[in-house]
Amino acid sequence: MTAQTRCEEDDMRFDGTSDYISTDDLTVAVNAAIALERPLLVKGEPGTGKTELARQVSSALGLRMIEWSIKSTTRAQQGLYEYDAVSRLRDSQLGDARVEDVANYIKRGKLWEAFDADERVVLLIDEIDKADIEFPNDLLQELDRMEFFVYETGETIRAKHRPIVIITSNNEKELPDAFLRRCFFHYIRFPDAETMAAIVNVHFPNLKPRLLETALTQFFEIRETPGLKKKPSTSEVLDWIKLLLVEDLEPEDLRRDGKDALPKLHGALLKNEQDVHLFERLAFMARSRAR
Known part of the structure; x- marks a missing residue:
């Protein structure tokens, strides 16, 4: 050399x-x-x-x-x-x-x-x-x-x-x-909300701010759900947002209520049946409390 x-x-x-x-x-x-x-x-x-x-x-x-x-x-x-x-x-x-x-x-x-x-x-x-x-x-x-x-x-x-x-x-x-x-x-370390928003903007620079804010808010709520076996990762949220754009969904379409605690297109975020059942149980409990 x-x-x-x-x-x-x-x-x-x-x-x-x-x-x-x-x-x-x-x-x-x-x-x-x-x-x-x-x-x-x-x-x-x-x-x-x-x-x-x-x-x-x-x-x-x-x-x-x-x-x-x-x-x-x-x-x-x-x-x-x-x-x-x-x-x-x-x-x-x-x-x-x-x-x-x-x-x-x-x-x-x-x-x-x-x-x-x-x-x-x-x-x-x-x-x-x-x-x-x-x-x-x-x-x-x-x-x-x-x-x-x-x-x-x-x-x-x-x-x-x-x-x-x-x-x-x-x-x-x-x-x-x-x-x-x-x-x-x-x-x-797993990215905080600000860093995650920057990462998403690199991949989807034309994403509407309201959809970005709503999607990331819901994503971090899902990650922080107690009892979750596998937390969704950065690559999975990028896949999820790509699907949201393909389906042309609006921020209002992402709202979850007591009848359906599962996120839209949840297969991109939840990768095992235990976590899917967890959100189904949360929905059942929410409906029971609402009666």
Whole structure:
């Protein structure tokens, strides 16, 4: 890496984008992680824009994004590389000349791809808490030293340019302390009414103010309903408002009374039968009191 390249990378700064509302504390967290050259660990409710943050950082800084989506079966080794010994054995039985070079049977993982990139990239490790509890610890050295060893070929893969690493977690399980020490941490709080209005306006700039106010008032009332199993998220309120516009509903159409406590088009907001039954019970109780 040349001195000029290092200087250009040090000058990188995220200030949000026209398509993504970044709060002051989130902006500070992103830039602190870049300055410290540490992974940014982002936690928060599902649907609060954790994954989208990485995409927006990539867009704002003009960097390519490499995404590694973690599943319950994902192993840390897959992020480095995988050696296909079975295919090599099969090819040797068929007399294929490719077996002479073991590199033909090495499949590069997302970390290898990020380390080997000719330019700085954004590496998203998405939903790390879905994997086994040992998964984060298995990546400690690689993310810390920005290199790893390929035993089959005897080569060391070093990052040409240190990627901006963003790691998301839905808090499904606790992450190891050793891993947390190596990250810059930020928790995305659920947006308040003012921030939510700004987010909605980004996606629906022509939304009538009265409809916006009525919809968000009802949305936050629903979120704060005692006993709700799954609170609707930012992404779900955006889907809901999109449906309100498609159906050409007016603020008056959103009113709820004792006969119907369920919100209009509630399938966009309530995602399980327990919560639907909760609002049906609330409606029944309201009707009983009105008699």
